[in-house]
Amino acid sequence: MNELPQQLVNGLLLGSMYGLVAIGYTMVYGIVQLINFAHGEIFMVGGFGALTVYLYVLPDGTSMWVALPLMLLGAIIVSVLTAIGAERFAYRPLRGAPRLAPLITAIGLSLALQQAVWAWYPGGEDSLNFPQIEGGPFEIGSVTIQTGDIFLFVVAPISMAILAYFVMRTRTGRGMQATAQDPDTAKLMGINTDRIIVIAFALGAAFAAVGAVAYGLKYGQVQFRMGFILGLKAFTAAVLGGIGNIYGAMIGGLALGIAETLATAYIADIPGMHQFGSQSWADVWAFVLLILVLLFRPQGLLGERVADRA
Amino acid sequence: MTALLEVEDLRVAYGKIQAVKGISFSVEAGQIVTLIGTNGAGKTTTLRTLSGLLKPVGGQIRFNGKSLKKVPAHQIVSMGLAHSPEGRHIFPRMTIEDNLLLGAFLRKDKSGIEQDVQRAYDLFPILGERRKQAAGTLSGGEQQMLAMGRALMSRPKLLMLDEPSMGLSPLMMQKIMATIAELKAQGTTILLVEQNAQAALSLADRGYVMEVGNIVLSGSGQELLHDESVRKAYLGED
Numbered sequence: 063m064n065e066l067p068q069q070l071v072n073g074l075l076l077g078s079m080y081g082l083v084a085i086g087y088t089m090v091y092g093i094v095q096l097i098n099f100a101h102g103e104i105f106m107v108g109g110f111g112a113l114t115v116y117l118y119v120l121p122d123g124t125s126m127w128v129a130l131p132l133m134l135l136g137a138i139i140v141s142v143l144t145a146i147g148a149e150r151f152a153y154r155p156l157r158g159a160p161r162l163a164p165l166i167t168a169i170g171l172s173l174a175l176q177q178a179v180w181a182w183y184p185g186g187e188d189s190l191n192f193p194q195i196e197g198g199p200f201e202i203g204s205v206t207i208q209t210g211d212i213f214l215f216v217v218a219p220i221s222m223a224i225l226a227y228f229v230m231r232t233r234t235g236r237g238m239q240a241t242a243q244d245p246d247t248a249k250l251m252g253i254n255t256d257r258i259i260v261i262a263f264a265l266g267a268a269f270a271a272v273g274a275v276a277y278g279l280k281y282g283q284v285q286f287r288m289g290f291i292l293g294l295k296a297f298t299a300a301v302l303g304g305i306g307n308i309y310g311a312m313i314g315g316l317a318l319g320i321a322e323t324l325a326t327a328y329i330a331d332i333p334g335m336h337q338f339g340s341q342s343w344a345d346v347w348a349f350v351l352l353i354l355v356l357l358f359r360p361q362g363l364l365g366e367r368v369a370d371r372a
Numbered sequence: 373m374t375a376l377l378e379v380e381d382l383r384v385a386y387g388k389i390q391a392v393k394g395i396s397f398s399v400e401a402g403q404i405v406t407l408i409g410t411n412g413a414g415k416t417t418t419l420r421t422l423s424g425l426l427k428p429v430g431g432q433i434r435f436n437g438k439s440l441k442k443v444p445a446h447q448i449v450s451m452g453l454a455h456s457p458e459g460r461h462i463f464p465r466m467t468i469e470d471n472l473l474l475g476a477f478l479r480k481d482k483s484g485i486e487q488d489v490q491r492a493y494d495l496f497p498i499l500g501e502r503r504k505q506a507a508g509t510l511s512g513g514e515q516q517m518l519a520m521g522r523a524l525m526s527r528p529k530l531l532m533l534d535e536p537s538m539g540l541s542p543l544m545m546q547k548i549m550a551t552i553a554e555l556k557a558q559g560t561t562i563l564l565v566e567q568n569a570q571a572a573l574s575l576a577d578r579g580y581v582m583e584v585g586n587i588v589l590s591g592s593g594q595e596l597l598h599d600e601s602v603r604k605a606y607l608g609e610d
Contacts, residue, residue, distance in 0.1 A: 233477065240463050240474050246425055247461040249445040252478040252526070
């Protein structure tokens, strides 16, 4: 069983990618109570943003160590602009409408973004190869970090630390928390809640873009449908952690990644379960976990709230 | 001399239902002015309109010489009008200190903000003892203190308090009322909405009695306290 540490690390790496994307679901939900089902596509366009920088902006043969920061920047710009546009033109006009209306809009927007990339991105109807880092794999003790995962290994913890600092320690972060807890009273404090909503969309998109670059490096390709399953998984992570809670999104992501990895690795060892161990069952275990959470702890792992005493 | 706040023929409606039907009143600098009346008289609606959360359908609001009618809610506090809302509405999952800091959200003077946080702790020592605790864990009276302390953090020219005594024990209510008197002594101008007419009128320089969206009576606090119809309707005497 000395492969367990390796499986745990694999799970944490996969989970940190889910966590990066889950932040956007939870942040937007926390502030406007909208499940932004187009968030998976905000993630997807980030992947294409990064690829565009590599293919069409940088000269051929640019070293990945130079290219990667610029690709990351490109991913963030494309995702953030898409999210801000979605907020401004699709969601804001529906604020105050029954909750079903923005939800349907989100699903429509999700399909529209997929189809736009499919139709208009050169070669977008197929999977496109994503440039890879050279070198590796990297050995840390008995654990191996694959080359494609080294970006996640470095960038995911940094991203999450930045987010926690931003939300807990900065003035705008406090404004976000206040808006999430009580929007009218937040206005009385002088907080421009419209601006906070835009910031929540933009911030969630930026983290999704980081996740998209990680995805491209991990799987070696991007594709117009890549946001669908990953978006659902990240949504699962957000619910698992307790939707509306940013730490919940991170913890839920990690928990989901570990659960999925361990299930895939070990479930076949259980007598009578040998046919359920393959990689193609990984998504099933992820969504089984979602169903179990919804049944037994619908508020999620960290979803417990301090009672608002009268 | 013009008043700090002048409200003229203010009308507010929820859809077709008029909640405030053309009221006029004013608040002079340094005064405590109170609006009293039963539930549904339109007192809270009036305050929510003054702070921009509701848009009036007619009338004028002039604060410090400027019209407030077109100013969005989040800019009103920067003009010097702070509102401690009915039901306290503290931010339950944030610490007491963060709640106070949110009251100073638009201020940039760090040292001044620190001084004012300390001033709030001097005014309400219990808040200082629990500064790192989630505000939702406070008792009702303590939450009221926090809501008042938070509203003061913007250094308002006019502090609006909506039902600060609601749901509090008699002892806690006395404490809150004493604090209001203390704030006045320090020079704070206060617009106080209360159902506890006795307590409010005893403190007030001027009072207005509201009934179903109209002001039906006004006078100095003492006049209203001794007015027969007020005594009958609001002070429980027959």
